[in-house]
Amino acid sequence: MTSKTYITTRSAIAGVAVLAAAMTGLTACGAGSGSAGGNGKALALSAALPDKVPSGTTIRIGDPQTQLALKLSGLDKELSDAGVKVQWANITGGPQSITAFRANKLDCASVAEIPSLFAHWTGTDTQVIFESVTKDPLQNPTYKLGIAPGEHITSLADLKGKKIAYSAGQAQGALVLRVLQKAGLTQKDVDLVDLQSTGTTYNTALGSKAVDVAPLGSATVDTYLGQYKGATAIDTGIRDDAANVYCLKSAVTDEAKAAALKVYVAARTKAVLWENTHLDEWKTEYYEKNQGLSPADAEAAIKARGIDLIPANWNNAITRMQQTADLLSKEQDHPKLDVNSIVDKRFAAVEAAAAGSQAVTGDAS
DSSP, X not given: OOSEEEOOOOOHHHHHHHHHHHHHTOBOSSSOTTOOOSOOOBOOTTSOOOSSOOTTOEEEEEOHHHHHHHHHHTTHHHHHHTTOEEEEOSOXXXXXXXXXXXXXXXXXXXXXXXXXXXXXXXXXXXXEEEEEXXXXXXXXXXXXXXXXXXXXXXXXXXXXXXXXXXXXXXHHHHHHHHHHHHHXXXXXXXXXEEOOOOTTHHHHHHHTTSOSEEEEEHHHHHHHHHHSTTOEEEOOOSOOOOEEEEEEXXXXXXXXXXXXXXXXXXXXXXXXXXXXXXXXXXXXXXXXIITOOOHHHHHHHHXXXXXXXXXXXXXHHHHHHHHHHHHHHHXXXXXXXXXXXGBOTHHHHHHHHHHGGGOBOGGGO
């Protein structure tokens, strides 16, 4: 059996179109769109993060969920009070952010762990500056496996011989490989269908039976089940809660931008914790008004998201990232990678300090 079927083509033109669309909604406070926004003074990765943000410093961030959380919580004032100007871009995830990085239209973006690895493997130098985790991650998974209507798949063992949606450079792709590993299957045992996960692409592919199985965000599973009669979903039983912010290396090694990002990471940390204590407001403002979900679907999304927490240190997260990198190196023929080289640990202390007594240790980290 052929291990991969191509049903989409990713061209350079498509990548540019996605970037243009994402940047159309960019809002700026200060420098114009595309401005570098730093002072150009080099800062070594081993040097302490500066405390003072130089006047006129702008950071370009693709982190729309945090943009809303900062506004709702009033924490955006911490940025303005420190002199940090943010250009927001409606960009998340690996494909869009890496395209924007290469066009020098973005400094940082919110992603899972996979884009950092693929950025390195495809020649884009980035550094992770933020890590969060989920309380009880196995009980609150980020993804479940959506099953096409009429397919009788109730366990991971049933995946043998099935068509599975697969995007190599996204978190969903790595999850598929980890699922196969857990099930004792290889890529040759299934038909991996190359399909980038954007919007409702996977829902539609499942509903039309272009694929039998696809990783769906847990927050949207109920929506999928309501769309297609006979559709089902199963748990993966795999921890998949990695949530990062990664930046161009040129941003964290620019003295001005590094100072601004230090402020941003502290404010973002507080915004994550604010969401946990304002779930009703978040359900209405984010899931209903921003994402357009019905009240019932928004309630399901809130329950599925779990509670996001800030780790006291990144040791366990780095270990898990290394395991993922090793798996992808083996399964996708990438060079070996020491993930410590793409993680800026200076920001771990910034997070921990901002979280204070709420920083978590142990299995959750």
